[in-house]
Amino acid sequence: MRRTFFLTFEGIDGCGKSTQAERLKRALTERLLPVTHTFEPGGTALGRKLRTILVHDDLNLSLFSEVLLFAADRRQDIDEVINPALERGDIVIGERFADSSVAYQGVAGNVGQERVERLMDIVTSGLVPDLTLLLDVDPRISLARKTDLDRIEQRGPFLDAVRYAFLDMAARQPERWVVIDAARPEDDVFRDVLGAVLRRLE
Template sequence: MRRAFFLTFEGIDGCGKSTQAKRLEQALTERLFPVTHTFEPGGTLLGRKLRTILVHDELNLSLFSEVLLFAADRRQDIDEIINPALERGDIVIGERFADSSVAYQGIAGKVGKERVERLMDIVTSGLVPDLTLLLDIDPRVSLDRKIDLDRIEQRGLFLDVVRHAFLDMATSQPERWVTIDAARPMDDVFSDVLKAVLKRLE
């Protein structure tokens, strides 16, 4: 039986999570690892419907309501994609997980770090990634990479707080987190991503 492995990418909007996750999926598949790749919000049909609400609709969502919608998407992703893949012994690559809710809504959104952590523990049934890769970048650099900013990205200084929340989380849990400078060329970033993952898989 292969040992399942769950790794996540975290970081502010525009840091390169999707690009690096896709490259990692390809590199691991070429090395004959079984890989499942998912993302939030939108990895499931429910997630795609919720993504429209979370990212584009002008519903004036409260931050706590936002947490709950992300939580619904996350639980569906766990039940539909992540847990079945882990049971098969796959390497699961996730773009965002519970840490995003803690950083974005819990800390930056002032819903409360401990409050969101407690909620996420219930939502995930205690599932924690084996490895979390933080793609760290200054918000001014990351948002310059994007053409259309969604509702969350338009919060400006909000992302500075999110960035520092992620950095604090990474510092407090060095056994799980690896911080990578994402302001460099994509190939350099990917070299560090692949090195960190293969080291853990060994």
């Protein structure tokens, strides 16, 4: 079997996932490694439609329906982007995955950690990232970086709960998670990101 490598960035809104994922993609491509970069919600045509619903529309979504819409997007991303890329032998860089549903809706949103974990196991057919980089930052810092806050991101104190949910998940699975202090300048964060990834790839 071909060796596959699936890594994800997690962390609250504005922590730097998109910034670091782009830089990592460039750095790995420069090393002539094949890379596929995806993100959610929004990496597929279905995902882009769901993203407008999840991020912009005021449909009074319950937290559990939110879980299911994110789940539909995630499954589409797995079928359309992630699995084909892993089969080609690409390194797949994802921005957010099942862990975001567990932290946001499961723990912080009170849908229930175990319930969301079980659902995600079904939705992903057990696909778990080989490495998850948690870009950890105080929401007061990350929110100040963003000027256009969307529907989900506006829930300020909620993000404290999300942050601690991520830290707790990372502490319980240290073989998969690497916690990176993302309050520092971009270059410093990236040095740790690249270091963690290259260590795992070797």
